[in-house]
Amino acid sequence: MNEVExxxxxxxxxxxxxxxxxxxxxxxxxxWPLPEPAEGVAAIGPSHDPALRPLSMLLVDDDGVVVxxxxxxxxxxxxxxxHFAVGGLSTVVTRPAAxxxxxxxxxxxxxxxxxxAGGFDxxxxxxxRPLRAFYEQAGWEVLPGAxxxxxxxxxxxxxxxxxxxxxxxxxxxxxDAIRARASFEHCxxxxxxxxxxxxx
Ligand SMILES: CC(C)(COP(=O)(O)OP(=O)(O)OC[C@H]1O[C@@H](n2cnc3c(N)ncnc32)[C@H](O)[C@@H]1OP(=O)(O)O)[C@@H](O)C(=O)NCCC(=O)NCCS
Numbered sequence: 001m002n003e004v005e006x007x008x009x010x011x012x013x014x015x016x017x018x019x020x021x022x023x024x025x026x027x028x029x030x031x032w033p034l035p036e037p038a039e040g041v042a043a044i045g046p047s048h049d050p051a052l053r054p055l056s057m058l059l060v061d062d063d064g065v066v067v068x069x070x071x072x073x074x075x076x077x078x079x080x081x082x083h084f085a086v087g088g089l090s091t092v093v094t095r096p097a098a099x100x101x102x103x104x105x106x107x108x109x110x111x112x113x114x115x116x117a118g119g120f121d122x123x124x125x126x127x128x129r130p131l132r133a134f135y136e137q138a139g140w141e142v143l144p145g146a147x148x149x150x151x152x153x154x155x156x157x158x159x160x161x162x163x164x165x166x167x168x169x170x171x172x173x174x175x176d177a178i179r180a181r182a183s184f185e186h187c188x189x190x191x192x193x194x195x196x197x198x199x200x
Pocket of ligand 1: 031068101102103105106127128137
């Protein structure tokens with residue numbers, strides 16, 4: 001039997017069709033349960049800060065089931081005298097019943113291609129150390145010694161805070177970013193994506 005591969009679909013988060021968006025929110029809620037879900041909160045409201053221009057990438061099967069999802073967030077970064085258009089991966093999740101079949105890897109590889117095509121200078125995000133190989137298999141690289149400073153300038157949220165075991169992953173796209181690559185290693189990267197997407 002020929003199984004049809006789920007299709008990749010992309011939408012700005014607020015423009016995601018409701019029948020897909022509701023599934024994405026469900027997957028996110030399962031993966032990152034809120035301590036106390038607020039009553040009456042709009043069930044399919046935005047997950048991300050609109051200022052970060054969230055682009056949702058979904059793997060959707062023939063029956064309209066969202067198999068995996070992630071969001072690309074975007075921001076300008078000032079770093080060691082340069083200015084870079086940075087994209088980050090956020091809320092990467094595969095439907096529990098569909099894990100271990102390569103869907104996640106396919107989607108995070110596609111997100112890297114999307115960032116490259118979308119004119120970003122580089123992609124940058126953190127992940128839990130055990131997921132390093134998962135992202136590496138999809139073309140992302142570890143930035144040795146790099147610490148992402150999330151949150152805000154007034155209330156910074158470091159990726160090396162006690163109790164966290166994060167690695168910083170990256171991919172360099174533009175000539176400027178490739179030239180500046182060494183300046184992103186073994187240093188703090190002051191990203192400050194805000195209060196909502198603290199480490200994006
Ligand atoms: C992480 C996650 C998205 C992976 O999705 P998936 O579709 O199961 O991943 P794939 O099938 O493409 O796996 C690709 C590879 O990564 C490895 N991998 C997947 N999940 C892993 C995990 N949680 N820890 C370590 N390795 C993992 C797989 O073993 C596989 O390697 P292999 O081909 O050598 O066996 C999924 O487990 C998930 O939704 N987890 C909960 C949310 C989460 O933690 N998201 C990541 C936030 S940074």
